[in-house]
Amino acid sequence: MSLIALACGLHASRPASADTMARGFPLGGQVQVTLYKGTAGLGDDRDARVLMDAMNVPLQTSPLGPGKAIVDSGKLLNWTCADRGQAGFHCALLIRPGQIGTDLQSRTQISPPQVNYLASGEEALTLFKMLHPTSPGLFEFSNQEQTLKILATPEKFELVYRE
DSSP states (O other): OOOOOOOOOOOOOOOTTTOOEEEEEEETEEEEEEEEEEEETSSOOOOHHHHHHBOOOOOOOTTSSSSEEEEEEESSEEEEEEEGGGGEEEEEEEEOOOTSSSEEEEEETOOOOTTEEEEEEHEEEHHHTTBBBBBBTTTEOOOOOOOOEEOOOOOOOEEEEEO
């Protein structure tokens, strides 16, 4: 399975000290959000490491190293993370546009890259079970740059990315 993962967030001022970078890349009508260590060999890859550790799914072998993957039932969200050894942790989230008004919804904007992904009902519960909660009944993540946010409960899974 290819290592492409999910990332999302709310726009805010970016701290100059962020070592892990999140960037959105348009791919046709979809957006790939990638989290990676900004400086080779130096710095911290906290954001990507936190996202991989948060994934409550089995470790798999991949071309980039040991990794994990979460994919929703409609394949609108493909979230993968890998441990690339000395190169650090790397996550990629591929979000495809989806139909509004269903349990799985996704909106993508190409320039500047923006993503809104929402799952509710059984889909949200399934995705929530693939995460280690940050507190009872809740998973929250926001990257150092404040561009990616993931909020999940058993009833609702939301991912937002803004550059």
